[in-house]
Amino acid sequence: MPTPYIKQYLMTAGPTPLPPAVSQVMAEPILYHRAPAFIEVYARVLERLPAVFGAAGDVLTFAASGSGAMESAVSNLVRPNEPAVVASCGKFGERWNDLCDGFGAATHHVDVGWGNRVEAADLDRALSQSGANVAFTTLSETSTGVVNDLAALGEVARSHDAILGVDAVSALGAIPVDQDKNGIDVVVAGSQKALMCPPGLAFASVSDRALEHAAQTGGAGRFYFDWNRTAKGQRKDPPDSPFTPAVTLFRALDVALDLIDQEGLDQVYARHRLLGSAMRAAAKALELELYGPEDENANVVTAVKLPDSVDGTKVPKMMRDTYGFTIAGGQNQLKGKIARIAHCGYYGPFDILSTITAFEMTLRELGADVELGAGVAAGQQVLLEAGVPAGAAA
Amino acid sequence: MPTPYIKQYLMTAGPTPLPPAVSQVMAEPILYHRAPAFIEVYARVLERLPAVFGAAGDVLTFAASGSGAMESAVSNLVRPNEPAVVASCGKFGERWNDLCDGFGAATHHVDVGWGNRVEAADLDRALSQSGANVAFTTLSETSTGVVNDLAALGEVARSHDAILGVDAVSALGAIPVDQDKNGIDVVVAGSQKALMCPPGLAFASVSDRALEHAAQTGGAGRFYFDWNRTAKGQRKDPPDSPFTPAVTLFRALDVALDLIDQEGLDQVYARHRLLGSAMRAAAKALELELYGPEDENANVVTAVKLPDSVDGTKVPKMMRDTYGFTIAGGQNQLKGKIARIAHCGYYGPFDILSTITAFEMTLRELGADVELGAGVAAGQQVLLEAGVPAGAAA
Numbered sequence: 001m002p003t004p005y006i007k008q009y010l011m012t013a014g015p016t017p018l019p020p021a022v023s024q025v026m027a028e029p030i031l032y033h034r035a036p037a038f039i040e041v042y043a044r045v046l047e048r049l050p051a052v053f054g055a056a057g058d059v060l061t062f063a064a065s066g067s068g069a070m071e072s073a074v075s076n077l078v079r080p081n082e083p084a085v086v087a088s089c090g091k092f093g094e095r096w097n098d099l100c101d102g103f104g105a106a107t108h109h110v111d112v113g114w115g116n117r118v119e120a121a122d123l124d125r126a127l128s129q130s131g132a133n134v135a136f137t138t139l140s141e142t143s144t145g146v147v148n149d150l151a152a153l154g155e156v157a158r159s160h161d162a163i164l165g166v167d168a169v170s171a172l173g174a175i176p177v178d179q180d181k182n183g184i185d186v187v188v189a190g191s192q193k194a195l196m197c198p199p200g201l202a203f204a205s206v207s208d209r210a211l212e213h214a215a216q217t218g219g220a221g222r223f224y225f226d227w228n229r230t231a232k233g234q235r236k237d238p239p240d241s242p243f244t245p246a247v248t249l250f251r252a253l254d255v256a257l258d259l260i261d262q263e264g265l266d267q268v269y270a271r272h273r274l275l276g277s278a279m280r281a282a283a284k285a286l287e288l289e290l291y292g293p294e295d296e297n298a299n300v301v302t303a304v305k306l307p308d309s310v311d312g313t314k315v316p317k318m319m320r321d322t323y324g325f326t327i328a329g330g331q332n333q334l335k336g337k338i339a340r341i342a343h344c345g346y347y348g349p350f351d352i353l354s355t356i357t358a359f360e361m362t363l364r365e366l367g368a369d370v371e372l373g374a375g376v377a378a379g380q381q382v383l384l385e386a387g388v389p390a391g392a393a394a
Numbered sequence: 395m396p397t398p399y400i401k402q403y404l405m406t407a408g409p410t411p412l413p414p415a416v417s418q419v420m421a422e423p424i425l426y427h428r429a430p431a432f433i434e435v436y437a438r439v440l441e442r443l444p445a446v447f448g449a450a451g452d453v454l455t456f457a458a459s460g461s462g463a464m465e466s467a468v469s470n471l472v473r474p475n476e477p478a479v480v481a482s483c484g485k486f487g488e489r490w491n492d493l494c495d496g497f498g499a500a501t502h503h504v505d506v507g508w509g510n511r512v513e514a515a516d517l518d519r520a521l522s523q524s525g526a527n528v529a530f531t532t533l534s535e536t537s538t539g540v541v542n543d544l545a546a547l548g549e550v551a552r553s554h555d556a557i558l559g560v561d562a563v564s565a566l567g568a569i570p571v572d573q574d575k576n577g578i579d580v581v582v583a584g585s586q587k588a589l590m591c592p593p594g595l596a597f598a599s600v601s602d603r604a605l606e607h608a609a610q611t612g613g614a615g616r617f618y619f620d621w622n623r624t625a626k627g628q629r630k631d632p633p634d635s636p637f638t639p640a641v642t643l644f645r646a647l648d649v650a651l652d653l654i655d656q657e658g659l660d661q662v663y664a665r666h667r668l669l670g671s672a673m674r675a676a677a678k679a680l681e682l683e684l685y686g687p688e689d690e691n692a693n694v695v696t697a698v699k700l701p702d703s704v705d706g707t708k709v710p711k712m713m714r715d716t717y718g719f720t721i722a723g724g725q726n727q728l729k730g731k732i733a734r735i736a737h738c739g740y741y742g743p744f745d746i747l748s749t750i751t752a753f754e755m756t757l758r759e760l761g762a763d764v765e766l767g768a769g770v771a772a773g774q775q776v777l778l779e780a781g782v783p784a785g786a787a788a
Binding site for chain 1: 424640720722
């Protein structure tokens with residue numbers, strides 16, 4: 001057999017592929033962060049970010065990974081020895097627990113188990129039992145593909161007059177967050193998922209109430225991630241970052257927000273819905289079980305249970321090394337049990353279909369009884385019924 | 395007069411200009427941080443960073459601004475209500491004080507004043523009086539151009555058996571840090587100065603003793619910046635970042651470290667010495683006073699006092715808007731009093747000479763009695779005596 005040229009396809013839930021225009025702007029000469037040329041970019045990004053969160057407040061920006069934004073939420077909201085609720089359903093939800101413990105909270109951790117949804121009743125009970133006035137949960141749990149119902153969780157938090165901090169790192173830009181409509185005080189996110197940028201920018205979209213709560217401690221125990229320090233700088237005219245911002249990544253984000261504006265946020269969400277539907281239909285046609293509840297809103301990453309007949313740890317490896325498709329396997333206790341195929345960010349229908357082709361070939365090569373083309377056909381059917389291009393799906 | 399094309403020259407101490415090869419690599423398709431293609435880059439960068447610090451220990455990396463690395467030092471080293479010494483001589487030294495206060499230390503702050511050096515005796519007295527076992531100071535104070543004597547400060551810290559944390563954000567790669575030789579436990583730095591990369595990567599080069607000191611608190615009050623968490627990941631084979639690293643910036647740094655390797659660290663330092671000498675000679679020939687002590691090691695940024703005859707706040711503005719040279723003015727109480735011209739990073743002799751030409755024209759246009767060409771001639775003389783290209787200066 002001739003050695004094929006193994007062209008690379010990135011299908012992970014962060015980093016995600018960058019649109020060419022985003023990549024190219026990073027090769028431009030760098031700008032001084034206090035010169036007008038950059039301040040213009042900075043102001044334009046700050047102006048446009050809130051719409052992506054569905055919020056009218058401040059979106060605070062940090063040079064950090066998404067976990068840095070989570071740390072900002074915990075260090076600004078929790079108080080040593082005071083109760084804080086964490087409602088988790090996977091690896092990233094558990095990070096809230098580690099953070100709250102690290103910052104000395106009396107953490108009340110409701111772990112509903114990997115692959116399940118956090119239900120409103122879970123959060124309600126935890127807030128009642130703990131008496132906490134802050135709680136943390138996850139919108140899209142990247143480790144399992146599960147998407148929680150933010151409207152319901154937000155309503156519960158409001159009924160307890162508690163501040164809810166939501167990890168939307170992999171959700172933002174893929175599915176609607178509707179922060180203000182859902183009454184969520186704090187939503188944190190990162191640049192490297194559906195925002196189609198490299199990792200390194202982290203965001204905290206915060207309500208005035210959250211900022212006031214943070215201010216009550218006077219900034220003790222934090223500095224770089226202190227919300228009010230960054231809010232003060234960002235609210236200046238022109239805005240002024242208290243620390244050197246990641247200039248290159250801001251330029252990338254400025255271009256990515258142009259692309260999102262051009263497509264229109266509603267179309268962006270419709271496209272993600274379509275890709276998620278196609279992927280789920282393919283899995284079912286291949287007689288593979290979805291991990292977690294089947295959910296038409298779970299359009300960030302699709303987790304598929306791998307058949308017992310194959311060595312699951314080999315699936316991501318063969319997908320990548322033999323066929324050039326980088327997908328994720330399971331983390332922690334799910335290692336070897338699931339495959340995670342992402343569709344958050346710069347993806348079109350044929351990215352999904354070609355991934356399915358490679359996935360079918362991988363499973364077949366590893367010994368599974370898979371009908372080649374069956375998953376692809378189901379995905380094609382979904383696309384045709386919705387009317388491709390994706391725009392027609394809205 | 396025809397409108398000139400205002401070509402842009404960046405002469406600030408961070409962000410600094412990027413070599414074309416560094417810019418270009420950021421336009422490459424992004425890599426998944428857990429795939430071999432990135433892990434190879436990550437491992438190679440981690441392997442090569444210690445040499446730049448003159449250290450044999452771990453250089454911990456964070457997606458953050460330089461201030462994030464400073465925060466990591468304070469959050470890992472200070473204890474609430476226990477004494478910590480800060481010895482400062484400018485804006486960035488004062489940040490150590492804000493950080494120590496923010497993290498609840500009983501801060502003993504020795505402020506020797508902007509434009510002065512921190513002397514060994516200052517640190518010695520502060521450590522004696524406070525009984526602190528941790529202290530923080532600055533190698534190159536970017537706000538004033540002053541460079542402190544790390545060998546002398548390190549010796550004092552060792553004589554007190556104290557852990558010294560040094561801000562080398564603007565110094566690293568421009569002047570020798572010699573961390574191990576100088577017996578410094580902790581040196582923090584950033585990517586956007588002499589390392590010729592964009593802002594967004596922060597470093598903490600830490601001794602085993604510093605890691606042990608940090609571990610004693612079990613990680614309370616920090617998570618993202620917890621040194622032992624990152625050290626544990628980086629020490630794995632292959633190394634594994636606990637958080638999504640800033641993939642694009644790592645690739646930039648990988649290329650920048652290639653360039654530093656090719657030039658050779660000794661040559662890099664010699665080049666910075668030459669550029670600093672030329673800039674100081676030009677200032678003196680223009681009968682401008684240097685701000686701070688004249689120092690043959692102060693080769694990161696040159697601060698020049700502006701003549702009383704000009705409105706100093708107009709100097710950086712005219713340099714940038716009329717001639718295309720972005721330099722920095724003074725910060726805080728030095729606003730309008732000094733100009734800061736940087737030469738840390740991707741600079742050659744003719745960057746300095748052309749900046750001097752624009753500087754002379756700016757001063758003349760703003761009404762100063764400046765002999766056009768006098769500064770340039772003095773700079774040229776320094777370069778010719780040293781033998782240009784810079785390599786011959788070593």
